[in-house]
Structure formats: C-alpha cells, structure tokens
Amino acid sequence: MTSRTSIHLTINGHDHELEVEPRVTLLDALRDHLGLTGTKKGCDQGQCGACTVHVDGQRVLACLTLAAQAQGRSITTIEGLAEQDGTLHAVQAAFLEQDAFQCGYCTPGQIMSAVACIREGHAGSDDEIREYMAGNLCRCGAYPHIVAAVRQAAMEAAS
Amino acid sequence: MTVHELRTRPADSKRGDASDGGALAGQVGGRLSRVDGPAKITGAAKYAVEQQLDGLSHAVLVESTIAAGRVRSIDTAAAQAAPGVLKVLTPDNALRLNTATDWLGTPPPDVPYCPLARDITFSGQHVAAVVAESFEQAVAAAALVKVSYDEAPVIADLSDAKAGDGIPVDAMTKEWGDAEAAFAAAPVRICAAYNTPREYQAPMEPHGLIAQWQGDQLTVWEPSQWLDGMARTYAEWFGVPFENVRLVSPYIGGGFGSKAFAYGYGAVAAMAAKMLGRPVKLAVTRPQTFTAYGGRAATRQTVALGANAEGQIQSIVHRGVNETSVDGMWVEPLGSVTSIMYATPNFSSRQNVVRVNSVVPGALRAPGENPSAFGIECAIDELAYEVGIDPLEIRLRNYAEQDPEAKKPWSTRQLREAFAAGAEAFGWSKRSPEPRSMRDGNQLIGWGVAAGTYPVRRAYGEAVVRILADGSVEVESSSIDMGQGTYTILAQTAAETLGVPADNVVVKLGDSRYARAGVTGGSRLAGVMTGAVHKAATAALDQLVGLAISDPRSPFHALQPNTLVVTEGRISSPRGDGPDVPIAELLGSVGRDRIEAKGDTMPANSTPEERYKNYTTIAMALPHTEGDYSRHSWCAHFIEVRVDEDFGTVRVSRVVSALDSGRLYNPKLAESQWKGGIIMGIGQALLEEGIVDRRHGRIVNNNLADYLIATNADIPDIEVISVGIPDPHSSALGGKGVGELGIVGVAPAIANAVFHATGMRVRDLPITLEKLI
Structure with a gap:
C-alpha cells in the first residue's frame, strides 16, 4: 500500500496538513510525522493509556484512532495543555507537587486522562478517581500520588 | 537535550525529614521536587527513540513461532517486493559480528555472533527483520516473510516432565553447622514449597533504539540503565574502538532491570543501519517485550x-x-x-x-x-x-x-x-x-x-563539576535517571557541596560522552554518584577558594584558605568583615570563564584498564x-x-x-x-x-x-x-x-x-x- 491521503488536523489550536498513508494512526502521525512526541506509545494496542489525547474534549486512545478519523476535529495533546506563556495547567502543577510520576513515560497520558476525569465529574472521591484513572497504567507505581494530584486539581477547579 | 532550566518554587522549600535534621529543599536530604519534572509533565522530555532524524528508516522483527527446532528456510520474496522495503535481513545476509564480553567481564569466545537465529531455542526468537521507508510498510512486509521450521520437542517450563532436576550451582551453596541433623532433631518442624511464576518488567516505555553510523562511528539512541556497558557491547560486536560508540539515553521510561544490556534487536538495528548507510529505528512491540529479553525466572x-x-x-x-x-x-x-x-x-x-x-x-x-x-x-x-x-x-x-x-x-x-x-x-x-x-x-x-x-x-564512580562564568554549575555524568531522581539528587549534592542554590545547578546525564558511569542497578547509583559528585564538587570548590586567595586581582587575595566560605552562590569571610561577592563576580575579576573538576572514587593508582573495566563490567563491584x-x-x-x-x-x-x-x-x-x-x-x-x-x-x-x-x-x-x-x-x-x-x-x-x-x-x-x- 503506497497510496497517500491528505489529512487536515487541528492540534492544540494549530492547523496541520499531512500527506500520509490512510493506515497511519493518530499516534504515529503525532509522534513520527509532526514531532509531537509528548504523546507516548506504550503498547500500541489500546491497553495502557499512555497515548491518551483529547479529541473534541473526549479522552481518546491515539493508538486505536486512525489519523484520518480525527480530521476536522479538535485535538489536544500534552504539548497544548499549558498556557501560551508557559503557565502550567492545574493538573500538571499538581503532578509536580505531589510527585505523581517517576520515569515520566505514562505521565502525559495520565495528565490528559486526569484533566478529562475532572471535567467529566468523576473526581468526587479517591475511590472514584482510582476507578476512572484505572485505564492509565503506571509501572513505577505512582498511583497514590496520582490520586492525590487529581484530588488537588479537582478541588482547585471547584473552588 | 538533557538540560533542565528549572527554578525551585517557594512551595518546595519545605524542610526535609527528621533524619537530616530538616534539610532545606535544595540541600542533600531536602524534599526538592524532581528537577526533570517540568519537562516530563509538558511533553518536552524527548526519550531516546523520539529523536527526529533525516532519512530515518524503520525495522520490524520477525520472530520464531516455534520454541525448539531449526529454521528450514525463509522465503523473503514477497517481503522484498513489498512497497517501501529496503532490506530483508536473515542469517544468510547478516553481517558477521563478534561475540562480546559479558557483563561480568568474561572474555568472549572467538566465535561469530548473529542476532538472527537458525537454531531455535525459544518462541519469539528473532529470525529475520524487515527494514522499510515507513513504519507501516515495515510492519506490513514483515507479515509477508514466510519461515518454515523443523520442529523439535519443547521443554515448556519447570514443571515439564522433561525438564529434570537441573544443574547444581555450587557458588550458591551456603552451609554452616549440621542443618539436616538439627532439623531432624528439632521439636517443631515445618517444611513447605513456595513457587513464583515468570514475571516481567513491563516498563511503560517499550525497548528500542535508533542506530546511525557515520563512517566507523556509531551513535545509538536507546533507553539504557548502563551507557558504558552497552557501548562496550556494540563496540565489540562491530569491532570498532569503544570511543567510536556513543550511547544517548536522556530519559528512560522505566527499566526495572531490563534496560542494562544491549540485546539482539540492538545488533539487528545497528547492522541494518550499517548495511543501508542510513539511520534505522527499531521499536520493540509490546508483545515482543516478553521475549526480546528475559523477565524474572520462574x-x-x-x-x-x-x-x-x-x-x-x-x-x-x-x-x-x-x-x-x-x-x-x-x-x-x-x-x-x-x-x-x-x-x-x-x-x-x-x-x-x-x-x-x-x-x-x-x-x-x-x-x-x-x-x-x-x-x-x-x-x-x-x-x-x-x-x-x-x-x-x-x-x-x-x-x-x-x-x-x-x-x-x-x-x-x-x-x-x-x-x-x-x-x-x-x-x-x-x-x-x-x-x-x-x-x-x-x-x-x-x-x-x-x-x-x-x-x-557499591562501586566506584566519577563525575565532572563545572562552575561557569555566570556562577551557575554544571554536573556531567553518563549515569541515568529512569525515575529514581538522579537529576535531582545530584543537583542537591552539588548545590550543598559548593554552597550554591540548587536551581543554579544543571545536571546533564544520559550521554556516554560524559564522565563514565557503571550500571544503574542493584540500587547502587545514588550512593555511587552522590559520592562522586561530592568529590568533584569539593575539588571545584577548592579550586575556587584557591583562586580567590592566590590571584592578585581577587578581593580575597592573601587571605587564609579556611577563612572563606561559599553560601547562596556568594564568597565571603565567615566573620563578615571582608568582601562578600557573587561567584560570577570573582571569576570575572580574576579573568576565568570556568572552573572544572573531575572527581572519581577509584583508588588513586588505578590503571586505565581498571577504569575501563570498572565502568563497562561489574567485575570491580565491592562486595557488601x-x-x-x-x-x-x-x-x-x-x-x-x-x-x-x-x-x-x-x-x-x-x-x-x-x-x-x-x-x-x-x-x-x-x-x-x-x-x-x-x-x-x-x-x-x-x-x-x-x-x-x-x-x-x-x-x-x-x-x-x-x-x-x-x-x-x-x-x-x-x-x-x-x-x-x-x-x-x-x-x-x-x-x-x-x-x-x-x-x-x-x-x-x-x-x-x-x-x-x-x-x-x-x-x-x-x-x-x-x-x-
């Protein structure tokens, strides 16, 4: 298969034109074709959550999404979460303060999930956070600190 | 790539734990947030295989589908003809490599090494690889490689009847007293069997690498718990001097013991890069991480x-x-x-x-x-x-x-x-x-x-500490941070030793061009590297104070060495009756743009061979x-x-x-x-x-x-x-x-x-x- 297709993607508020094979995933489009490597490839089969991005505000696994499927939709990745002036998103700041990561590889996916988890209204208790963050694996074992960070950011968002 | 422009936030300036009497965040024992954190939470941290290189090609492995036997033939025709394919590697066209020294320092046998197997000893063994212009093309073509086998009986696991009792490992025998007799005579006796299964490291970042040759110089971007050990392996495989191999591993997405060695897929990628004359990326798939290297034995x-x-x-x-x-x-x-x-x-x-x-x-x-x-x-x-x-x-x-x-x-x-x-x-x-x-x-x-x-x-280590013209400090080491906090604790160590704020220290790790380092494993890195950085920073401080006293242009000229202190990046006399100047000002006044010191904890009379052995094998580790x-x-x-x-x-x-x-x-x-x-x-x-x-x-x-x-x-x-x-x-x-x-x-x-x-x-x-x- 060598045919290429032209895809228009809106990522973090910027427009991108790509000439890629139709089988290219959103994850590989971001990482290999656009140099946006903040979104991580942990399993490439929808099992670990490291590639979580937002498509039209919903959490989506970029490894199970073809780039072409995201055409015309608004994509947010970890690179687009902080303010233009570099001010961290409340979830990012909470992750740093609570030491909610070690190796950092699952972290962008955790943070993207956490932002959505709070927005979805599923950060009401520690148990609820654990459940709604369970799709993002962390082998370093930062889970209790991730819960603390999500709780902190959720409380800041509510206040 | 490994530079963190980090500034300590006031919220982090809490006191440390009781064991340190309440160290400030920026000192050893303080609760400084990890200095590589901002790069990791914003997506700016580029891991090894995320480097973007011109002309990058992609390799995908083909693995054995049997666990014992021999490859009878490999039909590569369909894969060769697939769009974008640059090379199909099999044992028949693989470069002849040398067997490398193992991690214990055992000299290798003089036999060739081929990372693609003809004799199959486990399911998932690499038998071929496809290199193509794009990742998708390589994946598709790899599926077209047809391998036929002569199968042999399999010993599946420890409970297989064919497995037998195994081989005694005499070095593991430990005995004192008469244990059998004392057990037989004991009033209370219990005896039971305890079993653990195969377990896997499963770091969130799968293994992989990008290999690039420039002449006989090899650069490998690969997540690594041991840059110098892996560089030695690549050098020996390809018969080039150790100095010709550069390993780069700025961040490591988890290792847990699995990223200390160069494995067969690394040889495949580096071989393909050499044969094609262009950089090759090989990303081990998640399923392949269960067989491309070993987990914990059952x-x-x-x-x-x-x-x-x-x-x-x-x-x-x-x-x-x-x-x-x-x-x-x-x-x-x-x-x-x-x-x-x-x-x-x-x-x-x-x-x-x-x-x-x-x-x-x-x-x-x-x-x-x-x-x-x-x-x-x-x-x-x-x-x-x-x-x-x-x-x-x-x-x-x-x-x-x-x-x-x-x-x-x-x-x-x-x-x-x-x-x-x-x-x-x-x-x-x-x-x-x-x-x-x-x-x-x-x-x-x-x-x-x-x-x-x-x-x-315990092991010996080394580090370079540099005081720059602006008074900031650089620490360099080819050791690594896979989440333990090396960047952070070495900044704290240098800051405390030199008397500068931790946010004025930049720690550079993960490049084998820096001062050498042994394996990061067995929980040894922090002890080894804080010792080495402490030593290097002490030497740099001695140079700084020496300069302040000996240089006629210095405001401290002719004072006694032990009358000067450095705190918060300023040099002064502790009595408070003399000048009090920032480090940058002192360096400027004496016309120096930097002070550099290398510190190592090796015995003073160590030979270059011993140093090489210390950093590229574990043969010189100190028994506990x-x-x-x-x-x-x-x-x-x-x-x-x-x-x-x-x-x-x-x-x-x-x-x-x-x-x-x-x-x-x-x-x-x-x-x-x-x-x-x-x-x-x-x-x-x-x-x-x-x-x-x-x-x-x-x-x-x-x-x-x-x-x-x-x-x-x-x-x-x-x-x-x-x-x-x-x-x-x-x-x-x-x-x-x-x-x-x-x-x-x-x-x-x-x-x-x-x-x-x-x-x-x-x-x-x-x-x-x-x-x-």
Missing part, C-alpha cells in the same frame, strides 16, 4: 524450619530451583535472604538451575532477594502459627544481631525499629491472632507482616560484606487484605511499611520509589504471571491486557516510614539502597495476610481466586 523453593517450642530457629534447610534458557545462564539467588534474615546455628542452602525453552531470564526488581523473601518470610509465618506465637514476635525472637552467614556486624540494621514503627502505625497490637477471626460483612479481613532486605551494592561490616537496607511491611468469602477475590486495603535505607538524599523521591516497589509487589502477589502454553512453549499473555499489572484501582493508600540513620560504611553521604528494597517482602506479607483472613495458605504466586475457593 522459581521453586522448599524451606524447612526446625525450631524449639518457643519458636527459636534451630535449623534452616533451603533448596531452590530457577529456570534458565537452553543456551544461556541465569541464576536467581534464592538463598540470599534465607541466609541472613534470622539467626540460626545450622543452615544449608543449595540451588539448581533448570534449562527450558525460554529466552534467558533477566533481572527484575530485587532479583534473588524478592523470591527468596517469599520463601523464608512465608515459612516463618507458618512457624509462628505452628508454635502459637505472634508473627511479629517470632521475628523478634529470631532477630539476627549480626550477619549469620558472614559472621560480621551489620553496618546499620534498623529492622527492629522498622518493626516497632510499622506495628505502631498499623495498629498491629489490635490484631486478633486466629485465622478467619476478623471480618467486615462478607469480607474476611487479614493482617500480615513480612520483612525485606537488599544488600548495599567487604571489610568489617555487612551492609544491607531493611524493611518491614504490614498489610491488610480483604477477601470476599464467596468469590475469593483478594483486595489489599491498607499498607504500612517502615524502611531503613540509611540517610535519604531526597525523602520526597525516596518515598515515591518505596511506594512504587510496594505497588509492584502487590501486583506480583495478586496478579502477575506469565502463562506458558505447554504445547508450544509460548507465553500466551504477552500483552498488558492479559499480563496483569496493578492498576490505580488496585492500590490503596500506602504509608511509608523512614527509620534509617546515616550509614557511613555504605556510602560517602550515608545512604543505602532505596529502589529495590520496597518490593522485597510485600508478596509474603500479602500471602500471610491472606492466610490470616481465610486460614488458607497459598504458596504459589499469584494468589488468585481459584486458589481460595
């Missing part, structure tokens, strides 16, 4: 304890077996905790390895100590019930006041303190001793305790019982489980662990590592198991949906308590190991808690529901 142990009626151990007889591959050797030292945790006048431990059709197993968090503790820490719990005393009390009755094996005093052993602090915080005194005596509705509640330990592995002391870190885990009486599901509901890692260089980060170890231990106890298809010798759950690791929803709050004191015999700044320790003892604490909850003793990990109903 183990079997029997532990026999003979004791008197008061529960004092008279004899320990221990026999262990671990699996290894058909053509490789891995010994998982199963008697390592058994021989030191409790005092006993009679002891015997022996071990065999059994060859099965598997990839050669490897290191996974606390290799040896982890399964060893599962045996002895379950066994002593069984003994406690047998003699009718509390499981915590029996551990104190058998407390080893010195190393029972080495017969040397402990450097420090805060295990009694760990038991006391953990029990107090957990509320152990409220435990009802009888199994099945605590419940909450349908849930049976169990409380279990177990201890853990890990030796202090060298000299007058036996050095270990220690811990005690107190764990509550809830077992559903009808369904047998086990949930860990509470964990309190007290740990002795000596002095903590950064308690905030050390606590995270401890908890990470405990969480991996929870997964090991309840979830993790590589399942072998007995017909084909294949791991069937080779992915993250079927090989279960703990998720957020599996983990309760975890309380960790530091009971360590500075240990001057273990490291220059008084720390002992952190990263490996936390997992040791978790699985037995959970197994013991499950017994307390249910009255059922599960001796085979993981403790899954079918074993309880």
